[in-house]
Amino acid sequence: MVRILVADQHALYRTGLRVVLQAALPDAEFLEATDLDSLMRGLQGEQHIHLALVSLNLMGSASPNVIWDFKRASGLTRYVVISTEGTFDQVLHYIAEGFHGFLSTLQRDDEIVESVRDVLAGRLSIPRALTPFGSAAESHRPREAPPRRSSVQQSTFGLTPRQKDVLTLLADGLSNREIAQALHIAEPTTKIHVSGVMRVLNVRNRTEAAVLARDLIQTSAIDPEPRSKPRQGKTKPRH
CATH class of the missing domain: 1.10.10.10 (Winged helix-like DNA-binding domain superfamily/Winged helix DNA-binding domain)
Structure with a gap:
């Protein structure tokens, strides 16, 4: 069973996020943390946490390398930052330090669900609105x-x-x-x-x-399926 820990100091947001994700992932088990101490206790518990969604406000002034504290508590857990604001470069800084994704509180429910599924599947996830290409809605008008x-x-x-x-x-x-x-x-x-x-x-x-x-x-600019031919017998790698 997939276990997802939602760490945010606001009960209303924790509940709302859990309801949205539970509807899409009915077989998942959800846990909540209200501060860093309860987050660390949850990560160090006997039951493995597959995904931790951690509010940036809950981390306070902690820099992105706080991820190493989390990983020492649970190295196999995947970690996602939750915040209302963030630039593409700021988010990349968190990704570079070891976080696996970023959720914006301004995202639609279906986008949040898609992001969570991506991270659980082993991929990185950043809201498209923060990337240089912008959101699908923004693609209908010129942007710099x-x-x-x-x-x-x-x-x-x-x-x-x-x-x-x-x-x-x-x-x-x-x-x-x-x-x-x-x-x-x-x-x-x-x-x-x-x-x-x-x-x-x-x-x-x-x-x-x-x-x-x-x-x-x-955006279908590249094919999602890489072309690869099956290896037959013992052959040398192609260059």
Whole structure:
């Protein structure tokens, strides 16, 4: 049974979030925490917590590296930040430190459910409204992209077929070794492709590449299924 811990100081929000998620995940068990102490007790309990949804307000002034306190309490739990406000770069900072996603209290119920399912499935999740591509609603009107990523959408279509395969697997959080195994290519070759993807997308690291890849998959800009041929017998990795 999946166990989800909702940590927020406001009983009304905890209850509302639990009701929404329980309707979509009826087989899940939900626990609540009202402060950091009760959160840590829940993580250290005998029953494993699969997902912890932690309010940014509850963490107070704690920096993103508070994730290591959480992981020391329960290393296999996946952690998501809940907040009303946050920029794309701020959220990426939390992801880079080890959080697995970000939930905005302004998101629709169906978006929250989708995000939770993504994180439980092992993927990263960030509200599309915070990404450089914006929300689906915003796509119907012109918007100015951040200067540093102004060419991201156009340059995506300059990716080679193999780079698109690599980008799709990056979106699922796979390491270079796992990508190499999935595509039956050498790990050094994978590193070259990952570097090329980050250069084309004009991103700083693989975390940003993974987040943008998820957005591109949702907008059908790239194929969500990487092309991979089954390995027959003992063959050398293809480059």
